[in-house]
Amino acid sequence: MTSVRFEKATRRYAGTPKAAVDDLDLDIGDGELLVLVGPSGSGKSTALRMLAGLEPLDGGAIYIGDRDVSAVRPRDRDIAMVFQNYALYPQLTVAENMGFALKQQGVPRDERITRVREAARVLDLEPYLARKPKHLSGGQRQRVAMGRAIVRRPAVYLMDEPLSNLDAKLRVQTRTEVVELQARLGVTTVYVTHDQVEAMTMGHRVAVLKDGVLQQCDAPGTLYHQPSNLFVAGFIGSPAMNLVDVGDDRPTRIGDTTVVFDAAGAAALEGAAAGDVIVGFRPEALRVGDGPLRARIRTVEDLGSEVFVHLALEHRGANLPLVSKMAAPFAGRAGDDVGLQIAGTTHVFTADGSRIVTATSSLAPR
Amino acid sequence: MNTVGERRWVNAVFGLLAWLVGLVFFFPVLWMVLNSFKGEQDANTSPKLFFHPTMDRYRDVTKTTRGLLSFREAFANSAFVVIVSTVIVLVLAIPAAYALAIRPIPKWRDVLFFFISTKFLPVVASILPLWILAKDLHLLNTRTVLVILYTGMNLPLAVWMLRSFFQEIPHELIEAAEIDGAGLRGQLTSIILPMAAPGIAATALLCVIFAWNEFFFAVQLNPAKGSTVPIWVTTNISTRGNFLAKLSAASVLASLPVVLAGWIAQKRMIRGLAMGAIK
Amino acid sequence: MSTDNPTIVGHKVNASWRQRWPLLPALLFTIALTQVPFAMSIWYSLTNWKIIPPTPRKLVGLSNYSTLAGDRFFREAAWTSIEMTVVAVLGSLLLGTLFALLLDRKFLGQGVVRTLLITPFLMMPVVAGLVWKNQMFHGLYGVLNWVLEHLGGKSVEFVSRYPTWAIVATLIWQWTPFMMLIILAGLQSQPADVLEAAKVDGATPLAMFRQLTLSHLRPYMELGVLLGTIYLIQVFDHVAVMTGGGPGSTNVPYFVFERSIGGGWVFGQASAYSIVVVIASIVIATIALRVLSGLLKGEEIA
Numbered sequence: 003m004t005s006v007r008f009e010k011a012t013r014r015y016a017g018t019p020k021a022a023v024d025d026l027d028l029d030i031g032d033g034e035l036l037v038l039v040g041p042s043g044s045g046k047s048t049a050l051r052m053l054a055g056l057e058p059l060d061g062g063a064i065y066i067g068d069r070d071v072s073a074v075r076p077r078d079r080d081i082a083m084v085f086q087n088y089a090l091y092p093q094l095t096v097a098e099n100m101g102f103a104l105k106q107q108g109v110p111r112d113e114r115i116t117r118v119r120e121a122a123r124v125l126d127l128e129p130y131l132a133r134k135p136k137h138l139s140g141g142q143r144q145r146v147a148m149g150r151a152i153v154r155r156p157a158v159y160l161m162d163e164p165l166s167n168l169d170a171k172l173r174v175q176t177r178t179e180v181v182e183l184q185a186r187l188g189v190t191t192v193y194v195t196h197d198q199v200e201a202m203t204m205g206h207r208v209a210v211l212k213d214g215v216l217q218q219c220d221a222p223g224t225l226y227h228q229p230s231n232l233f234v235a236g237f238i239g240s241p242a243m244n245l246v247d248v249g250d251d252r253p254t255r256i257g258d259t260t261v262v263f264d265a266a267g268a269a270a271l272e273g274a275a276a277g278d279v280i281v282g283f284r285p286e287a288l289r290v291g292d293g294p295l296r297a298r299i300r301t302v303e304d305l306g307s308e309v310f311v312h313l314a315l316e317h318r319g320a321n322l323p324l325v326s327k328m329a330a331p332f333a334g335r336a337g338d339d340v341g342l343q344i345a346g347t348t349h350v351f352t353a354d355g356s357r358i359v360t361a362t363s364s365l366a367p368r
Numbered sequence: 369m370n371t372v373g374e375r376r377w378v379n380a381v382f383g384l385l386a387w388l389v390g391l392v393f394f395f396p397v398l399w400m401v402l403n404s405f406k407g408e409q410d411a412n413t414s415p416k417l418f419f420h421p422t423m424d425r426y427r428d429v430t431k432t433t434r435g436l437l438s439f440r441e442a443f444a445n446s447a448f449v450v451i452v453s454t455v456i457v458l459v460l461a462i463p464a465a466y467a468l469a470i471r472p473i474p475k476w477r478d479v480l481f482f483f484i485s486t487k488f489l490p491v492v493a494s495i496l497p498l499w500i501l502a503k504d505l506h507l508l509n510t511r512t513v514l515v516i517l518y519t520g521m522n523l524p525l526a527v528w529m530l531r532s533f534f535q536e537i538p539h540e541l542i543e544a545a546e547i548d549g550a551g552l553r554g555q556l557t558s559i560i561l562p563m564a565a566p567g568i569a570a571t572a573l574l575c576v577i578f579a580w581n582e583f584f585f586a587v588q589l590n591p592a593k594g595s596t597v598p599i600w601v602t603t604n605i606s607t608r609g610n611f612l613a614k615l616s617a618a619s620v621l622a623s624l625p626v627v628l629a630g631w632i633a634q635k636r637m638i639r640g641l642a643m644g645a646i647k
Numbered sequence: 648m649s650t651d652n653p654t655i656v657g658h659k660v661n662a663s664w665r666q667r668w669p670l671l672p673a674l675l676f677t678i679a680l681t682q683v684p685f686a687m688s689i690w691y692s693l694t695n696w697k698i699i700p701p702t703p704r705k706l707v708g709l710s711n712y713s714t715l716a717g718d719r720f721f722r723e724a725a726w727t728s729i730e731m732t733v734v735a736v737l738g739s740l741l742l743g744t745l746f747a748l749l750l751d752r753k754f755l756g757q758g759v760v761r762t763l764l765i766t767p768f769l770m771m772p773v774v775a776g777l778v779w780k781n782q783m784f785h786g787l788y789g790v791l792n793w794v795l796e797h798l799g800g801k802s803v804e805f806v807s808r809y810p811t812w813a814i815v816a817t818l819i820w821q822w823t824p825f826m827m828l829i830i831l832a833g834l835q836s837q838p839a840d841v842l843e844a845a846k847v848d849g850a851t852p853l854a855m856f857r858q859l860t861l862s863h864l865r866p867y868m869e870l871g872v873l874l875g876t877i878y879l880i881q882v883f884d885h886v887a888v889m890t891g892g893g894p895g896s897t898n899v900p901y902f903v904f905e906r907s908i909g910g911g912w913v914f915g916q917a918s919a920y921s922i923v924v925v926i927a928s929i930v931i932a933t934i935a936l937r938v939l940s941g942l943l944k945g946e947e948i949a
Contacts (some may be wrong), residue, residue, distance in 0.1 A: 616778075626771075
């Protein structure tokens with residue numbers, strides 16, 4: 003049973019006021035694929051490196067299984083890591099790269115060869131076993147980096163943005179392969195990425211980090227439909243959620259329409275303290291047609307299967323851009339005047355980011 | 369390397385070892401400096417650590433005697449020869465490196481080989497013809513002949529190193545400059561020289577070191593006038609009497625300029641040797 | 648890097664001339680300074696030119712070369728040259744690598760130690776030779792003997808009894824910093840994530856060094872050997888100042904010097920020796936240049 007646990011793990015760099023990783027608490031189950039996601043500087047790579055033993059802890063502890071590994075050397079932690087730039091051993095062949103860790107463990111040569119061959123077969127690397135990294139393409143190098151990890155049977159796999167250097171098409175392809183592989187091998191995996199699409203499609207659970215602090219850790223669906231704060235709401239989902247600052251007016255208004263909440267939503271809003279709130283709804287919850295909120299179409303992005311309509315309207319004296327997702331075919335064109343209506347989940351956040359309520363709402367004319 | 373799990377004392381032990389090695393390796397230099405402050409009695413007996421320090425030896429070696437080479441003269445000669453030759457080396461090597469790196473001519477590898485191959489010719493092999501040429505051109509005993517020879521001595525190294533530094537400059541910058549109409553001079557002044565300045569400094573420093581310390585050509589071609597500091601040092605060896613302290617003082621004075629320059633610029637020199645040499 | 652005629656947007660460049668002329672000053676200067684004396688040496692080597700006793704110069708064909716073939720002093724000098732160069736290059740490479748490994752860590756006063764270690768390279772060769780001869784190796788006043796005696800041994804006249812090795816020791820002392828700097832650059836150019844991967848893969852520091860670092864250092868070591876050989880094969884200052892070529896410590900540069908302007912004044916013969924040395928150097932150079940082109944090729948792949 004190899005779970006991984008971060009307990010108030012903290013990393014501080016001398017000279018910077020904020021911690022790179024601040025009091026991180028994470029419980030990762032045996033066999034789980036957990037994704038650490040966040041913008042650059044969020045501490046996700048640092049947290050991974052702390053788990054690897056490449057960064058020391060300034061506070062808290064890290065457990066692999068039942069063992070406190072906070073002060074244990076990387077080579078004694080029984081982990082395997084895939085690096086962002088692959089970090090392949092330049093002077094060794096593909097086969098030697100993949101067998102390197104086994105050689106350090108003293109695994110006898112025959113067994114090494116067998117295991118390397120097996121991993122090479124799984125990753126389609128057999129024709130390249132005798133080549134050196136400099137003679138491989140980016141995609142091939144990435145597979146060697148993966149192969150180096152899977153040839154071992156460690157307690158935990160660590161992956162630091164392993165797909166970010168691949169071109170877009172290869173990335174999508176490889177994503178699926180990684181997920182399948184992890185499911186088959188059943189090894190606990192901690193996966194770092196800055197790409198929220200990767201995070202949503204790969205992880206059993208996703209941990210969102212910002213400025214070293216954990217924002218929310220949940221299954222992708224939960225993160226999408228029930229973001230626990232403003233940052234998560236705006237970070238997850240593409241195009242991003244429409245976030246409208248409606249000030250401290252009650253009832254809340256967008257443009258010259260009123261936002262009408264369902265019973266639960268209205269109650270929560272009343273119970274909450276007065277002050278500026280932010281209303282959020284995803285593009286698919288915004289309908290373009292003949293609704294009460296007048297707006298102008300800026301551009302129409304026709305992706306074939308769906309259409310993203312970029313709109314603009316006046317709200318509280320300033321220009322408010324909104325995005326709507328409509329099904330194809332869509333009749334509107336840039337410059338058209340249209341009416342908008344909300345038909346779906348609406349979130350309300352306080353100005354400092356915490357969530358007040360998730361409810362349904364619709365717009366009504368003033 | 370602040371690594372997790374490494375025992376604290378490992379780093380301290382290596383640090384201590386490094387200090388020990390450094391001090392032992394440096395010891396001969398230290399000893400030379402100490403000796404330069406001793407009287408001849410103290411210097412010419414079994415090694416003594418404690419003594420009455422005196423500046424007399426420095427006074428001895430720097431006084432000017434008629435008919436003998438003085439420190440002041442030797443220093444002036446060396447400074448002149450080293451600075452002028454290094455400047456000429458840079459003036460010649462920078463365009464050459466341009467032609468080998470920025471817009472490489474088709475046979476750049478062969479040319480580079482040729483330059484380095486001239487260092488394989490033992491200096492000793494060419495000294496005779498050079499001596500004869502110098503005599504015929506009335507250049508014996510002048511500073512000019514040393515300037516010419518040191519330039520030739522350092523040029524291959526300078527071309528080699530500058531070429532590697534110039535290669536570091538992103539090609540897009542050069543292309544942009546060409547589109548903007550800049551020729552060789554424009555590109556050099558606005559892009560290449562500023563960007564490669566540390567590399568040029570490192571190259572110049574190495575040229576200065578080799579030229580300042582050069583002894584063979586100096587002694588063969590300039591026995592009397594135009595003598596440089598290395599020659600002056602050897603004049604402080606006498607066959608009668610004790611001379612060790614005096615020699616030490618002379619050695620310290622002779623070595624000081626280059627040692628100080630090397631100390632100050634060592635980071636640059638390291639980068640220079642590394643990049644200039646490898647890439 | 649494009650090596651064919653580039654065209655700049657809009658106008659074609661006369662690639663030949665415009666590309667080549669910046670190289671010419673340096674090239675012409677070097678050719679004049681090196682090839683002319685070389686040609687002259689060949690000419691002299693075919694004569695019997697002597698100054699003492701003054702002899703009219705006349706062509707004697709290859710007889711100087713046949714004398715050389717039988718000259719055992721020349722053979723000894725050649726052998727001494729080889730000994731000195733090989734031991735000095737390898738010795739300074741080994742020591743330099745060890746020092747570089749020590750310096751590759753962070754510790755208090757690292758910069759100071761590095762400064763101390765590079766100083767020998769900055770010193771004038773004649774000064775280094777004199778310091779070692781008179782202060783370290785000296786039979787009576789030398790520091791080494793002082794240490795030896797305090798350890799219970801007897802004092803040794805290093806320079807008289809082991810002239811060649813005394814010179815080699817001084818050479819190693821002076822050239823170790825040079826090798827150290829090159830190797831240090833090599834150590835610091837290892838990509839950090841490769842070393843981290845090795846740590847995660849279970850490699851001990853020793854295993855990392857043997858299996859990864861050494862092969863990474865190879866081109867740096869080759870370069871050190873190449874440059875070191877170029878300079879060390881020509882050593883003159885130390886020989887002149889420490890032993891004057893005495894018992895068996897004459898290397899080829901000093902030998903040629905002795906025969907020509909250093910007292911022998913047999914210019915014809917000395918020139919023949921020089922030519923032979925040049926030919927030998929060319930052979931060595933061709934080998935070395937193979938190494939060089941391996942280094943330069945490495946650029947293309949990267």
